[in-house]
Amino acid sequence: MIKTFSTIINKYVTIKEVGLNGRYINAAHISKPLKKAALNFKVEVLGNSTLGESIHLIKVGSGKLKILMWSQMHGNESTTTKAVFDMLNVFGEYPDDSVIKNILNKCTIYIIPMLNPDGAKAYTRVNANDVDLNRDAKNLSQVESQILRKTFDDFKPDFCFNLHDQRTIFSAGANDFPATLSFLTPSENMERSITKSRKQSMKVIGAIYEDLSKLIPNRIGRYDDGYNDNCTGDTFQSLGVPTILFEAGHSNDDYAREKTREYVFYALLSGLSSISTQDFRKLDKSIYFNIPENEKLFYDVILRNADINGRNVDIAIQFKEILKNEKLVFLAIVENISNNLAFFAHKEIQCNFQSVTLPDHKSITENVIVDKILLKDEVLMIN
Structure with missing residues (x-):
């Protein structure tokens, strides 16, 4: 698959959203990229955060396969937000590229680029009420959690991409390679049963792994799949929707996470391409289990x-x-x-x-x- 979007890889420098750099990304920083996105896609406001900041939704594509993705659920995890706007740039600038065209024709993608703008402004994991939104899927006590759940219920996605950052402490397995990217298909129950929806998300992750391991060999990890019904990914998976957790980690000398951002961009395209072509169905779920599990080393x-x-x-x-x-x-x-x-x-x-x-x-x-x-x-x- 990497070969199929090699042209895009070669053009990444021109695709990269230049208005977003570094780790501190808040609502003010994404205002111009949102206006740019609105030139090609439908952008709307879903509601307001606890402190009144707008929470936006970007609608991309026109296909039957529906993918919901959200970033900065944790305000201090911004790498995937940068990658999302890079992805929007390639959608807008290269709609006739064979890979991009297929994604846009086969998929409808709903993107919430910043679910927790208050946490983003304060650079904290939690929202303005000191609540971790990724532990609020059951109670839905926060307006941001309610907005995400309503979007999920209204859109009825076929897949979910849950976009996060991880700390620099993680290795990809028991070795000296940092986990530059990590993935997880959340469990649906305490038994960690391999259900139909989990199998599908495992195979999509397998497709991403096969692509990205060519670019960053030995630096892709897999998170522990312990079940927590307060977590959003576990909840959506338990509702029968294949859900994939993306974790942006550390690259060498890249504390601004600009290189990792590029790898997340490729991972997003890889995942969407495998879904749009349905090529993921050809893979065996064993690829997922062959990804080394993260360790704190x-x-x-x-x-x-x-x-x-x-x-x-x-x-x-x-x-x-x-x-x-x-x-x-x-x-x-x-x-x-x-x-x-x-x-x-x-x-x-x-x-x-x-x-x-x-x-x-x-x-x-x-x-x-x-x-x-x-x-x-x-x-x-x-x-």
């Missing part, structure tokens, strides 16, 4: 063989994302100081048994913020 930085007060240790650092003056700041926090840490890092620094201290020569301890350290009296920047 990464830190952002590990200082190896550091000397702290005569003790040889590894120092593990994790970045915490903080919104400051509408800019995202990564705070480097020491999470673990141990001998021979059996973890991987996106960046490793070999200290060669030399003394490591804070810039004021105080000892490094767990839970402290470190933007720079002294390695044998030489200043070393962490991020």
